[in-house]
Amino acid sequence: MASEVSGEWRPPATSRATPACLSMRADGVITVTAADGGRPLATAPQVTVEVSARVGQIPRRLSFPDGGQFETADNDGVDALLAPFRRKGVVHGLERFGPRLFVFVALVVAFSFALYRYAVPVLVEVAVAVTPPIVSELMSKSVLVSLDQGVFEPSALPAERQKTLHDGFSELTSLTPRGKLKVTTTGSPAYSLNFRKGGFIGPNAFALPDGTVVLTDELVDMAGGDDELILGVLAHEIGHVDREHSLRQLYRAAGVTTLILLIGGDIGAGAQDVLVQGTAVLALSYSRSAEREADRYSVELMHKAGRDPAAIARFFEILRDRLGDKGGNDMLSTHPATPERIEETRRYAEELQATGG
DSSP states (O other): OOSOEEEEEEOTTOOOOEEEEEEEOTTSEEEEEETTTOOEEEEEEGGGSEEOOOOTTOOEEEEOTTSOEEEESOHHHHHHHHGGGOOOOHHHHHHHSHHHHHHHHHHHHHHHHHIIIIIHHHHHHHHHHHOOHHHHHHHHHHHHHHHHHHTOEEOOSOHHHHHHHHHHHHHHHTTSHHHHTSBOTTSSBSOEEEEEEOGGGOSOEEEOTTSEEEEEHHHHHHHTTOHHHHHHHHHHHHHHHHTTHHHHHHHHHHHHHHHHHHHHSOOHHHHHHHHHOHHHHHTOOOOHHHHHHHHHHHHHHHHHTTSOTTHHHHHHHHHHHTSOOOOOOOTTOSSOOHHHHHHHHHHHHHHHHHHTO
């Protein structure tokens, strides 16, 4: 065991260094003495001296309470002197012992997975339950403004075409509990249909938490005059709003983002980006169960309105035939497979019509 370590001593408030030696008594008192004769330069209890962490071959620095510093390149000597007094905490031990560190990392991963699998869903449900309408409205307005600035262009659909689709949309929303309120508690419309040229997102429709539904010109063009198909898609989006899938998905994405950034640091900006940035919202996907629920909602709402309940199935057929979305193996997808959705929506529509439900 080293009994003395050589280095340099810098008295308080000066950069002038003198050769010195560091030693430690059995009672834990550190002493610095001049190398030329053993003249005492500094003395302090070990617990009051701050020791820099060991990083490669970088010289260690011991800072004394009065501001004096002892610096040495003999890192092994410093470790040997401090060894009898070093705190042997659990985390410190895990950090110093490789196999235990792997176990520690595995525990962190398992803990993070448990948070994602069990805690995030609970927190999402709590957040949805306590979110006041004004928050959903502000969040949705921010997203739409962001999309208008970076993605969308004004719709080129004729006013008469927009009115026809808007009337059909209003007819559908009037049959929903939220739509019967006409306006929310803050005075905003319960539902609003917005037409936009979709830019790079192309044929699409999506819903925001406050009941704002966006329909792109490209989807209207793709429907080729089949208004029932378009209304079937809009009924699907109304279902996402009615069942609060949109708000739930935003919170889930924010929760996962926060969890990831909590590990890497800086949790503020990432969560904010998810909640208010339009492009982030476009990247979100509903879960399979949410999509299936919205599909059934479309069938039920269209049937209730006296329209073709299987209309949305024709939209899925376009996705299958024109866009090549024929995947049957959807193990890694967040959406049910398109052939499955076609079959299920047609089956459910026939069931409703047969039973008169």
